[in-house]
Amino acid sequence: MSSVYKLVQTGKKGNETATSKVVSLFIPKVKKESQLAHSFEEREDLEQELQIQILKAINRFDTSAPGFWDLIKK
Numbered sequence: 001m002s003s004v005y006k007l008v009q010t011g012k013k014g015n016e017t018a019t020s021k022v023v024s025l026f027i028p029k030v031k032k033e034s035q036l037a038h039s040f041e042e043r044e045d046l047e048q049e050l051q052i053q054i055l056k057a058i059n060r061f062d063t064s065a066p067g068f069w070d071l072i073k074k
Contacts, residue, residue: 009063023054030054 004025011019030050037043 005067008058008061011058012061012063019055019058022058023051026054
């Protein structure tokens with residue numbers, strides 16, 4: 001999971017490649033969740049919306065706080 005954390009940190013700094021990699025890591029989950037839609041058009045819309053929410057989550061994620069294992073090591 002630390003590699004995802006590093007990708008998010010890099011993505012927050014404006015690196016589009018890192019951001020794209022984070023989104024691509026969640027594509028299988030996005031595809032699975034979009035199966036809940038009834039029609040193909042709704043499925044495509046849901047997939048796009050979920051990807052937008054992932055992008056927003058990357059920007060909201062607080063990378064300045066120490067991680068759980070960082071606190072345990074102290």
